[in-house]
Amino acid sequence: MxxxxxxxxxxxxxxxxxxxxxxxxxxxxxxxxxxxxxxxxxxVKEVTITVDGTSQTVTTLRPSVAGVLAQAAIDLEAQDRVVPAPETRVVDGMTIQIRKAFPIVLKVDGQELALWTAAMTVQEFLDEAGVALGPLDEVTPGLETPLPGPAEVQVVRVEIETFWEEERVPYQELRWAEPTMTVGTTRVIRQGREGLDRVHVQLRYEDGVLVERRELARERVADPDHRIIGVGQRRPTSTQVVQTPQGPKRYRRVLEVLATAYTPGPESTWPFTDGLTATGVVARRGVVAVDPTVIPLGSHLYIPGYGLGIAADVGAAIKGNRIDVLYEDLDDALRWGRKWVKVYILDE
Incomplete structure (x- = not known):
């Protein structure tokens, strides 16, 4: 020199x-x-350059990080991440870390965007892309998922709406055996009236589309009054007689049925807790729930071991040759249990 x-x-x-x-x-x-x-x-300075985990050491006179990277012939894209920043002054022993950008597809708000990023996690990627998340929004894969990894990140906008609405409860049409009317004739004994429920509803929307409707709660405001049609039963006097504790009774038909027992309390009748049967008769001993297609409502009955009764109620489980006899005391109902019995349909 x-x-x-x-x-x-x-x-x-x-x-x-x-x-x-x-x-x-x-x-x-x-x-x-x-x-x-x-x-x-x-x-002269000795600097370590790490690119996506792979390191090399260079000796340089360049004063800035950008100069060192140019000396090492490392090309950077706009989305690549350099730490420390390119304009940082170089010192001996410095480590320069480079994370190369990679492609990823972002699906959000009805768009599908092909982006490049050097983010470490899905959360960081969304922050970088300017995607603000609502409290119920769902992200797939999860926010803590490391990148690179999944080739696609999807954000589903979720909204929940809850409200109360009224819902009509339809009434049934029940047929009542009317002994004062001639066989083959009918008349309306009671008009039907719909009941009313208040229903708590939850709606779930995903990206503005309704995907789920859930019933959260239901309150009965008014029970329905079932429509009752009287069906004539009067015919020539029967000659068939059965002995009862109240004396001999003429009957026109006898059936073999499976009999259970219930009480007027909520343990048997919930949600109907007004103490009335489906036909409006007060729930008391002697009331029998039947399938009206087998035993007409209003029929007077004799059941050995139980006594006289009237077919004045129905039940969801009482179908076909089944009956449910009413006891006012739960212990009596439990003692009755479940048994096969004869039911005499009386001619009165």
């Missing part, structure tokens, strides 16, 4: 040729040479 010559150092000066001048010049020249040799050592 050429020695640096200062502006006041003149080798051609007459004074420079004297012994003292020559000595001074030699010392100064040696100092300049020493400084010139030492200066590059002060500027």
């Amino acid at each position: 050429k020695p640096v010559v200062g502006p006041n150092f003149n080798l051609g000066s007459p004074r420079g040729r004297g012994p003292l001048g020559i000595l001074k010049g030699a010392v100064f020249l040696a100092l300049v040479v020493l400084l010139a040799a030492a200066a590059p050592r002060w500027a």
